[in-house]
Amino acid sequence: MIKLISSLLLLLTAFVAYSQTGITPQQLIELNRVHPLGVSKDGTKVVYEVSKVDVATNSKTKKYYTIGFDGGRPIEIKDPTEYLVDHDISPDGRYKITAQDVKLKNVFGTDFYPEMKQSNVMVYDQLNYRHWDNWEDGAYSHLFIEPTTGREKSIDIMVDELYDCPTKPFGGSEDYLWCPESKKVIYVSKKKYGTQYAISTNTDIYEYDIETGKTRNMTEANLGYDLSPQLSSTGRLAWLQMKRDGYESDKNDIIIFIDSMPVNLTEKWDGTVGEFKWSNDGKMIHFAAAVNGTVQLFEVALPKSASTIPAPRQITSGQFDIRGIIGHEKNSMVVMRGDMNHATELYNVDLKTGEMRQLTQANTEFYDNITLSKVEKRMVKTTDGKDMLCWVIYPPDFDPAKKYPTLLYCQGGPQGALSQFYSYRWNFQLMASQGYIVIAPNRRGMPGFGVEWNEQISKDYGGQNMDDYLSAIDDISKESYVDKKRLGCIGASYGGYSAFYLASHHENRFKTFVAHDGIFNWKSMYGTTEELFFVNWDLGGPYWDKDNKDAKNAYGPFNPVEHVDKWNTPILVIQGGKDFRVPIGQGLEAFQAAQLKGLRSKLLYFPEENHWVSDYQNSWIWHTEFFKWLGETLPPMDR
Numbered sequence: 001m002i003k004l005i006s007s008l009l010l011l012l013t014a015f016v017a018y019s020q021t022g023i024t025p026q027q028l029i030e031l032n033r034v035h036p037l038g039v040s041k042d043g044t045k046v047v048y049e050v051s052k053v054d055v056a057t058n059s060k061t062k063k064y065y066t067i068g069f070d071g072g073r074p075i076e077i078k079d080p081t082e083y084l085v086d087h088d089i090s091p092d093g094r095y096k097i098t099a100q101d102v103k104l105k106n107v108f109g110t111d112f113y114p115e116m117k118q119s120n121v122m123v124y125d126q127l128n129y130r131h132w133d134n135w136e137d138g139a140y141s142h143l144f145i146e147p148t149t150g151r152e153k154s155i156d157i158m159v160d161e162l163y164d165c166p167t168k169p170f171g172g173s174e175d176y177l178w179c180p181e182s183k184k185v186i187y188v189s190k191k192k193y194g195t196q197y198a199i200s201t202n203t204d205i206y207e208y209d210i211e212t213g214k215t216r217n218m219t220e221a222n223l224g225y226d227l228s229p230q231l232s233s234t235g236r237l238a239w240l241q242m243k244r245d246g247y248e249s250d251k252n253d254i255i256i257f258i259d260s261m262p263v264n265l266t267e268k269w270d271g272t273v274g275e276f277k278w279s280n281d282g283k284m285i286h287f288a289a290a291v292n293g294t295v296q297l298f299e300v301a302l303p304k305s306a307s308t309i310p311a312p313r314q315i316t317s318g319q320f321d322i323r324g325i326i327g328h329e330k331n332s333m334v335v336m337r338g339d340m341n342h343a344t345e346l347y348n349v350d351l352k353t354g355e356m357r358q359l360t361q362a363n364t365e366f367y368d369n370i371t372l373s374k375v376e377k378r379m380v381k382t383t384d385g386k387d388m389l390c391w392v393i394y395p396p397d398f399d400p401a402k403k404y405p406t407l408l409y410c411q412g413g414p415q416g417a418l419s420q421f422y423s424y425r426w427n428f429q430l431m432a433s434q435g436y437i438v439i440a441p442n443r444r445g446m447p448g449f450g451v452e453w454n455e456q457i458s459k460d461y462g463g464q465n466m467d468d469y470l471s472a473i474d475d476i477s478k479e480s481y482v483d484k485k486r487l488g489c490i491g492a493s494y495g496g497y498s499a500f501y502l503a504s505h506h507e508n509r510f511k512t513f514v515a516h517d518g519i520f521n522w523k524s525m526y527g528t529t530e531e532l533f534f535v536n537w538d539l540g541g542p543y544w545d546k547d548n549k550d551a552k553n554a555y556g557p558f559n560p561v562e563h564v565d566k567w568n569t570p571i572l573v574i575q576g577g578k579d580f581r582v583p584i585g586q587g588l589e590a591f592q593a594a595q596l597k598g599l600r601s602k603l604l605y606f607p608e609e610n611h612w613v614s615d616y617q618n619s620w621i622w623h624t625e626f627f628k629w630l631g632e633t634l635p636p637m638d639r
Contacts, residue, residue, distance in 0.1 A: 021371040022396040022433025025623035028424060029053055029616055031343050032362035036336060037064075039327035040083045043280075044068060046326055046334050046346060047083045050362050058617045069329045069348060071359050087173050089148065090182035095210070097176060097185065098144045098154075104162055107138035126194030131530050132169035133578040133610035140164050143176055143187055145210060157185060157208045157215070165189040167203060174228055179235070183210050186218075186229050186237070198532045202245050205229050219262070224250055228275070232282035236302075238265075240273060246533040249415035249458075251451050254285060254300065263306045270450045277325045286333060286351075287312075288322045290417040290448030293377065293389045295321040297335060297349060316354045319375065321420040334359065339420040340393060340428050341372045371396035373432040375420075380441065380475040383467045389449070390472050391418070393428040393438040403483040405634045407431060408473045408510070409440040410491030410498035414457050414465070414538070418442050425613055425622060426492065434627050435636030436488075439476045443468035458538045459550040462501055462558030469498065473509060485511070488634045492516035492574075493582060493611065497560065500590055503571060504563035512633035514626065516574035517582045517611055520590040521561040522554055528583040564593045570600035572629045574622070576609035602629060 036048045045066040053060050065074040066083060077083065088097045106112055109119035122135065129136050141164040146154040158165060165187045166175040176187035190203040205226045207216045219226040224242035231237055237257055241264070242250035252272045254265045265285065266273055274295060276287035286299045291314070300312040316322060323344050324336035331351050337358075338344040346359040358364075374394040382388050395404065409426070411418040418440055422429075428438045442449065444465040445457030457465050469489075477484050489510045491499050496518015503513050519525050523543045526535050536542075540550025556562060571594050575587025587603065594601035604625050606618055613619050630636075
């Protein structure tokens with residue numbers, strides 16, 4: 001059976017691979033994937049894993065390595081935990097933190113009626129009954145402190161609380177840490193329940209005292225996100241903070257305590273922080289942030305007082321993304337880096353000069369044996385006179401004397417950075433390798449161009465940013481090598497919403513649309529999505545609020561379902577069955593509308609996928625169907 005699957009994969013990959021000079025879908029999925037695990041106990045090496053996917057068996061294998069900060073030959077190891085400090089063990093070695101689910105609330109029929117053993121029912125009396133891709137089951141993730149020796153009982157530090165730590169759905173070990181003296185634990189939790197949980201972003205940072213059993217809220221005054229607590233080598237606490245409750249894309253700042261008062265180190269800096277890490281001496285904080293269509297490494301020095309905060313300094317620059325900060329040694333730092341032509345590798349950064357040296361070579365041989373796409377910046381003038389940075393990705397054997405079909409890529413978020421990312425689904429290198437030019441505009445709503453540009457999109461979903469999209473495709477269409485008769489529009493999440501919306505507002509520019517997990521009907525979206533703070537903030541509130549001007553726009557002129565009468569273009573609708581963020585009804589409504597209007601349309605439905613596509617064979621089929629659809633509705637030129 002495996003041999004048969006392998007043969008079919010090779011045949012179908014050949015079918016969709018119009019260009020043999022670039023990457024194919026199967027090659028993309030089966031690239032080596034580098035994932036750092038941390039810095040070794042002696043502080044001189046980085047421990048990392050390299051995973052390898054096999055599409056035919058739908059499986060992944062892993063190997064583990066260490067490499068010095070200065071590079072050299074990687075050394076394969078068997079057990080990475082032998083080289084790493086155990087984050088869960090207290091500094092004095094007496095205790096260990098474990099996260100365990102604790103059943104605290106009745107949900108299932110058998111919880112209420114134990115005699116009904118074959119029942120299949122869930123009962124809820126408040127919201128937050130499901131989140132991301134899981135239904136609430138009445139169990140909450142709690143932190144337990146367990147002695148490493150002796151017979152002392154373990155301590156549930158959140159006993160009987162209907163709250164989670166790590167936070168759900170994506171929280172992990174970054175949500176808790178030991179204090180240096182091993183007597184206190186710092187952790188993150190959103191201590192709200194039910195409906196209040198669904199409409200709020202107010203996480204806080206708590207300090208639990210083992211000896212007294214008391215918990216102190218360290219960030220009670222802040223009403224938005226407080227996340228990612230980190231202690232310096234000198235015991236100083238820093239964390240990430242957003243000020244406004246309900247605004248998940250608020251400016252993200254680095255906060256520290258000075259004289260027991262919280263001080264914002266990046267308040268006057270016109271940007272938003274992605275992640276950060278203390279320097280080894282505790283005198284500096286390094287952080288990554290979007291800037292001008294890339295993600296770069298910055299640093300900010302620890303001030304002596306709240307009135308003498310220095311401005312952050314940008315360390316790196318170039319057409320790439322810093323995708324993670326790993327560890328620091330003397331005057332260098334190891335980071336994750338990649339660009340639109342390269343998956344993530346580990347690099348060493350000289351913190352004084354910003355010079356970078358590649359440490360790992362997981363995919364170097366592969367990239368050396370294919371022709372890479374040309375990626376360039378293009379500045380486009382918007383309808384309101386602003387300069388907008390767009391990324392243009394060309395086929396690897398691009399010839400300006402020929403004409404190419406061109407794709408407008410619409411980014412999700414809506415406030416996610418459109419930087420030099422490398423996606424295993426929305427991969428521009430792969431799209432270009434199939435014979436398409438791609439233009440990806442940093443429209444309104446993107447971080448990296450100042451807070452004002454970043455925030456403008458909220459409550460204006462069908463406004464300026466839609467004009468930005470059209471400005472981008474119109475500008476690139478002026479080039480002689482762009483075939484104006486073969487333009488397509490693609491995107492996922494907010495990008496999928498953009499495709500649904502532009503399908504009725506594109507004035508016949510496009511010949512095809514692709515929308516993955518896109519919002520089609522804001523009323524039904526509001527009635528079924530789980531994190532209501534998002535729609536409350538960005539739309540202005542519920543659809544029944546008749547006095548709210550913003551809500552009137554969102555559910556009226558900005559609502560794709562209100563404009564289906566203008567749809568006249570083929571559309572591929574992709575939907576995940578376990579996507580509770582943009583639930584299944586959105587894709588089904590859109591496909592049904594297209595079918596009933598008699599439009600050429602197709603539904604690609606993944607019953608077990610959420611907002612993403614995680615299964616490897618599902619991912620391969622996603623790419624195959626995606627390029628098959630484009631090949632039929634927007635064929636690449638004969639070559």
